[in-house]
Amino acid sequence: MSASIAVEHVWKYFGDFPALKDVSLRIEPGSCVALLGRNGAGKTTLLRILAGLSRPSQGAVRVDGRDSREEATRRRVGVLGHAIGIYDELSAFENLRLFGELYGLDRPKDTALEWLERIGLSAVRDGLAREFSRGMRQRLALARAFLHQPSVVLFDEPFTSLDDRAIAVLQQLLSEARARGATIVMSTHQIREAMELSSDVALISRGKLAHAGPRTAEMLADPGWLYRQYGDGQ
Amino acid sequence: MRFLRQSWSVAAKDLRSEIRTKEALNASLSFSLVILLLFSFAFDPAAEQIRDFSGGLLWMVFAFAAALILNRSFARELENDCLDMLLASPVPPAALFLGKVSANFVLLMAVELIALPVFGIFYNVNWGMQAASLVLVTALGTWALAVIGTMFSALTVNLRLRELMLPVLVYPMMIPALMASIQLTTDLIAGQPLAGDSFLWLRVLVAFNVIFTALSVVFVDTVLLG
Amino acid sequence: MREKILYALAAIAAALLVYNMNQIFLVLPDEKDQGAIYRIIFIHVPVAFISLLGPFAACVFSLMYLSGKRLQWDRAASSMIEVSWVFATVNLATGMIWARIIWGIWWTWDPRLTSMFTLWLLFGGYLMMRASIQDTNQRARLSAVLNIFAAVNVVIVYKSIEWWRTQHPGPVLTVRDGGGMAPGMEQALWLNFLAFALLAAVIVLVRMRQQSVEQEIEAMRRYAHAL
Numbered sequence: 001m002s003a004s005i006a007v008e009h010v011w012k013y014f015g016d017f018p019a020l021k022d023v024s025l026r027i028e029p030g031s032c033v034a035l036l037g038r039n040g041a042g043k044t045t046l047l048r049i050l051a052g053l054s055r056p057s058q059g060a061v062r063v064d065g066r067d068s069r070e071e072a073t074r075r076r077v078g079v080l081g082h083a084i085g086i087y088d089e090l091s092a093f094e095n096l097r098l099f100g101e102l103y104g105l106d107r108p109k110d111t112a113l114e115w116l117e118r119i120g121l122s123a124v125r126d127g128l129a130r131e132f133s134r135g136m137r138q139r140l141a142l143a144r145a146f147l148h149q150p151s152v153v154l155f156d157e158p159f160t161s162l163d164d165r166a167i168a169v170l171q172q173l174l175s176e177a178r179a180r181g182a183t184i185v186m187s188t189h190q191i192r193e194a195m196e197l198s199s200d201v202a203l204i205s206r207g208k209l210a211h212a213g214p215r216t217a218e219m220l221a222d223p224g225w226l227y228r229q230y231g232d233g234q
Numbered sequence: 235m236r237f238l239r240q241s242w243s244v245a246a247k248d249l250r251s252e253i254r255t256k257e258a259l260n261a262s263l264s265f266s267l268v269i270l271l272l273f274s275f276a277f278d279p280a281a282e283q284i285r286d287f288s289g290g291l292l293w294m295v296f297a298f299a300a301a302l303i304l305n306r307s308f309a310r311e312l313e314n315d316c317l318d319m320l321l322a323s324p325v326p327p328a329a330l331f332l333g334k335v336s337a338n339f340v341l342l343m344a345v346e347l348i349a350l351p352v353f354g355i356f357y358n359v360n361w362g363m364q365a366a367s368l369v370l371v372t373a374l375g376t377w378a379l380a381v382i383g384t385m386f387s388a389l390t391v392n393l394r395l396r397e398l399m400l401p402v403l404v405y406p407m408m409i410p411a412l413m414a415s416i417q418l419t420t421d422l423i424a425g426q427p428l429a430g431d432s433f434l435w436l437r438v439l440v441a442f443n444v445i446f447t448a449l450s451v452v453f454v455d456t457v458l459l460g
Numbered sequence: 461m462r463e464k465i466l467y468a469l470a471a472i473a474a475a476l477l478v479y480n481m482n483q484i485f486l487v488l489p490d491e492k493d494q495g496a497i498y499r500i501i502f503i504h505v506p507v508a509f510i511s512l513l514g515p516f517a518a519c520v521f522s523l524m525y526l527s528g529k530r531l532q533w534d535r536a537a538s539s540m541i542e543v544s545w546v547f548a549t550v551n552l553a554t555g556m557i558w559a560r561i562i563w564g565i566w567w568t569w570d571p572r573l574t575s576m577f578t579l580w581l582l583f584g585g586y587l588m589m590r591a592s593i594q595d596t597n598q599r600a601r602l603s604a605v606l607n608i609f610a611a612v613n614v615v616i617v618y619k620s621i622e623w624w625r626t627q628h629p630g631p632v633l634t635v636r637d638g639g640g641m642a643p644g645m646e647q648a649l650w651l652n653f654l655a656f657a658l659l660a661a662v663i664v665l666v667r668m669r670q671q672s673v674e675q676e677i678e679a680m681r682r683y684a685h686a687l
Contacts, residue, residue, distance in 0.1 A: 014597060015531075015597060016531075016676060017678075017682035017683065051322045053322055054459065071326065074323060074324040079322040081315050083315035084315075087251060087316055089255055090250065090251060099323065101240070102243055102323040103323055103324060104240075144319070389602055392598070394594075399588065399592060402589075405581075406578060406585055409613075410617055410619075435623075446609070446612075449608070453609075457602065
């Protein structure tokens with residue numbers, strides 16, 4: 001079976017400094033990978049390369065067998081970074097319609113309206129994102145990332161500072177995505193939540209892949225176990 | 235076809251948010267009025283020779299007022315990391331770039347088409363004799379400003395000294411296009427038709443636009459993706 | 461080995477410069493119209509050529525950098541631009557001194573002066589932008605693109621300023637016509653061109669080494685932070 005995401009001997013240099021050192025990783029379709037590691041270990045760098053936002057200095061990344069910068073690949077990938085990635089000067093509806101158009105959906109308007117309904121923002125669809133509360137903006141950002149039914153979902157620190165309702169929406173969306181057979185990669189500090197959701201874990205330490213494999217019962221019982229076993233401790 | 239639709243979505247998005255806040259537009263417009271006022275102190279505003287350098291004055295106003303709009307073009311995308319989301323979407327960077335150039339072109343033209351009649355009134359210059367040709371020349375010069383300005387806005391978007399670097403880079407790059415626009419505008423306002431020597435400058439302007447639009451489309455990918 | 465080549469080049473450049481200076485200042489006679497000041501062209505003209513060639517040579521290295529992303533090409537391109545820019549400054553300064561003495565004015569909007577000034581501004585912007593970027597790869601990538609834009613623009617600038625200034629006649633330099641030169645003077649000019657070209661090459665090589673060391677230090681600092 002071909003991997004959903006194949007990372008082959010990826011190096012990324014910032015100047016002469018290697019932020020990623022010879023990282024190779026295969027992620028099977030339908031798995032949910034928690035990408036763990038300390039700050040500055042290279043999690044965000046790796047996720048940016050997977051998302052096609054940054055090019056590896058050496059090595060290659062294939063998503064569903066294609067280059068990560070190919071248009072067809074990006075159509076299937078959903079991305080959410082640290083920041084929410086929505087336009088403050090546009091209304092909730094305009095934000096979703098814009099991304100619907102950019103992702104080449106057939107009916108961007110209808111899709112936007114459906115999603116506003118799902119995340120409970122129909123009543124304020126014409127309100128500017130600037131005026132929304134933080135939780136509302138987070139739900140809007142989640143809708144933006146899932147709008148085009150991605151088959152690969154890349155999240156950088158999804159649980160950081162989400163409010164309760166947004167976490168509920170996120171968990172709902174993630175389980176739907178998994179039911180659809182989508183592959184999920186998320187980097188996070190919130191080890192406990194990540195462990196509960198994930199089927200596999202990958203630990204990055206100082207730019208190297210320290211461990212990759214299925215999430216085991218020990219990890220769930222004691223989230224710090226993985227770090228003690230393979231990492232440099234926190 | 236899809237490329238054009240995506241460009242259009244980006245352009246419409248930029249125009250919509252600018253028209254909603256009018257931040258850059260208002261700043262640019264009032265700045266151009268201030269420059270027009272300052273010119274009246276620089277020389278005798280009633281002098282007949284004003285026609286001889288009307289092109290220079292106008293393009294000075296256009297070029298300086300443009301910096302305020304161009305500065306915002308990519309900086310607008312930095313809030314909430316929207317630029318990353320655009321680059322992660324299936325939109326090719328070239329389509330993103332052309333969308334932004336088009337939006338900037340429309341905004342710059344809007345400011346210029348207000349500044350032009352104001353200039354005519356303040357300095358008693360009749361610019362309407364060859365209005366169609368004048369608008370054509372303005373459009374060509376503005377496209378040059380929009381392309382170079384948007385490209386360099388992309389180039390400087392992640393720099394600490396973004397606002398300072400943009401004018402330092404844009405104006406020297408713009409010199410051939412500005413020279414051509416100044417020459418053509420002065421000729422048209424003086425009542426000379428587009429013929430003879432003017433064609434040389436029209437060719438310079440068109441060549442500048444073609445060369446740098448093509449170069450930008452080729453290199454915008456390299457600039458936006460590290 | 462590299463170091464030895466560098467020292468050898470520097471020694472040749474220095475020897476040649478000493479020889480040339482002796483020729484220019486002590487052996488060659490004053491020119492009949494201009495007097496002693498004509499000697500400035502032995503510096504003015506060679507630095508002009510080098511400052512014009514530099515950006516195009518650098519453009520080749522910028523393209524090489526963008527195709528292979530190897531930092532040594534960036535170091536080569538940027539060192540060439542730095543040296544060209546300094547030579548352009550020398551060219552403008554010597555030109556102004558000459559103009560002050562022969563024409564009585566520091567500056568005239570002659571096509572060549574205007575074009576050189578534009579080039580100086582263009583690459584001054586390049587150097588300013590480089591100085592403002594911390595990350596080595598980002599700096600290399602962005603300045604390579606800027607270099608390509610600026611080099612293409614230099615061609616357009618030179619052509620259009622020529623057209624512009626011929627429509628607006630003004631004082632034009634004709635004295636620099638090589639044809640009217642005495643053979644001894646022409647030989648001195650060529651030799652000094654060679655000397656300055658060698659000097660430029662030596663400075664470029666030194667700057668490349670400096671930049672390479674700077675980048676090593678930067679990487680070590682990153683390592684230290686990562687620990």
